[in-house]
Amino acid sequence: MLDQPFIKAKPVMETLEDNGYECFFVGGAVRDCLISRHIGDIDIATNATPNDMQRIFPKTVPVGIEHGTVLVIHNGESFEVTTYRTEGEYKDYRHPSEVSFVKDVKLDLSRRDFTINAIAMDLEGNLLDPFDGKKDLNERVIRTVGNPHDRFTEDPLRMLRGVRFVSQLNFNLDEATLTAISEQHHLLNKISVERITDELVKLFKHANINSALKIIRQTGMDQSLPIFKDRHHIFSRLNKMVFNQPLNHAGVMFAIFHLIDPNISLHTWTKTYKVSNNIKRKAIHLIDSYKSYQDQGMSNVVLYNVGKQLPDLLQIIKLFNLKSYNIKELQSQYQSLPIKDRSELIVTGQNLLQWFPHEKRGQWIGKYLNRIEEAVIKGELQNSREEIESKVREWKRQEND
Incomplete structure (x- = not known):
């Protein structure tokens, strides 16, 4: 029996x-179905040409x-439907010089990267x-x-893609593939950095x-990666770290x-x-939060500033301090904070201008709001208009003395 994602594509x-064409499910969806993983996008291969498809759908x-x-x-x-094809020489290490439509699905499967991605499945699950x-x-x-050397010469990114599957599937690379990567990783220098970035992010x-x-x-593939x-x-340091869970966002990686x-x-x-x-922006936010943590530990200010990126x-x-925290306890600590965002402060810059009508607008307003915000988070000041005004006037007097 077909899994639900395939059933949705069944009418296609x-x-x-019904129009006399042959078709199969192909690619990652078939692979993941066979190993009981979550099935993503459904891809279909057919002997119908693009003109045929535009005519019948x-x-x-x-x-x-x-x-x-x-x-x-x-x-x-939406379902991607692709005509069976073979490909000419890869002159730019990515795109074939020519694409020829064919009628034999086996020829189409022969151009794919890895055997686990070169399995086709019909509507009956065969x-x-x-x-x-x-x-x-x-x-x-x-x-x-x-031959792995041929596959990697066609598109060198397949080397990094294969390693990404190691992380994704917890599989091993076979010896011939490992040897080819050792001998050909320099070809990654021919690949656009955007494609390398995409695979690295997926790996993590x-x-x-x-x-x-x-x-x-x-x-030795690291010797062919930028920086x-x-x-x-x-x-070398990265390789020694113990990653006990996937990274949620590319910002964490950088x-x-x-x-x-x-x-x-x-x-x-x-x-x-x-x-x-x-x-x-996410990377900057995390770096600043980590530096604050190094200075003051897991304080209310650190929790407040890091927010949802906790x-x-x-x-x-x-990874860096080999220290673990109970996230539920920290989330409870976060929930008990008097404010979760500056917008929750009872006062604004306009209040400061009202209290000090002879002062001109300027950086002093942001400076005082930052100070108020931190004092409220630390519990040193109640989020009360009267108490804040009293404290700000005290700060002003101290500055003028």
């Missing part, structure tokens, strides 16, 4: 078959029509497995389809990070990279790996 498959989007891929919309769900991918799944082995988002890092070190290749001590060697600025990391401003901060503390 049936429409193709009422709603389609030509997302990659030059490579045979059409997005089919059915009942509000498998087409010309490269023994199911056997490799059972033996928990990641092995390339055909899965549970078996340490196994993957060990392979990167073992094969790491010029700062060998960083990866914060860790910077904290291993603060002489390499976060800006250097984020610019080199071309990450988004959102990732950079689990990420605890991961960093565990």
Whole structure:
């Protein structure tokens, strides 16, 4: 019996078959189904051409029509349907020089990266497995389809992708694949840094990070990764850390990279790996929170400032300080804080201007609000207009004395 994600795609498959075409479920969804993992996006391969698909389906989007891929919309769900194809020489280490549509699904499967991703499944759940991918799944082995040197020359990112599967699936790379990576990792220099960043982020988002890092070190792949290749001590330290859970966000990863060697600025990391401003902001926030923690321990101020990123901060503390905290106790401590955000302060900058009408607007307002905020968080000052006004006037008198 098909799992629910496949059942949703069943009408698409049936429409193709009713129109005389052959089709199979392919890729990661089939792999994950066979090892009882969560099934993500459903991909379908067919001998129907893109023109055929656009003709028989009422709603389609030509997302990659030059490579045979059409997005089919059915009942509000989107499914990628791709024509069986073979590929010419990879002259730019990513894109084939030409794509040819074929009628034999086995030819299509032969162009894929790893045997565990080269299994096709029909509507009845029957498998087409010309490269023994199911056997490799059972033996928990990641092995390339055909010669690994050929596969990695076509697209060197497959080397890092294979290591990412080690973290994702808790599988091992077979010896031939390991040897090829050791001999060809320099080809990663031909790959755009954005693609490398994407695979690294995915690697750290899965549970078996340490196994993957060990392979990167073992094969020398770190010598072909930006920054790491010029700062060998960083990866050496990273490889010795004990990651006991996946990283929730790429910002955590880059914060860790910077904290291993603060002489390499976060800006250097984020610019080199071309990450988004959102990732950079999260990394900065975590780095600042960790530095505050080093100065004052797990204080109310640290909890207040780190906010929802507390689990990420605890991961960093565990990695660098080998110290664990009871997160439920800390969350309870956080909930007991008098305020959770500056907007909850009973006073604003306008109140300060009212209390001191002869003062001009300026940096002093933000300075006093920061001081009020910290005093309230520490419990040194009640979040009361009268008490705050009294304290601020006292601060002012002290400054003027």
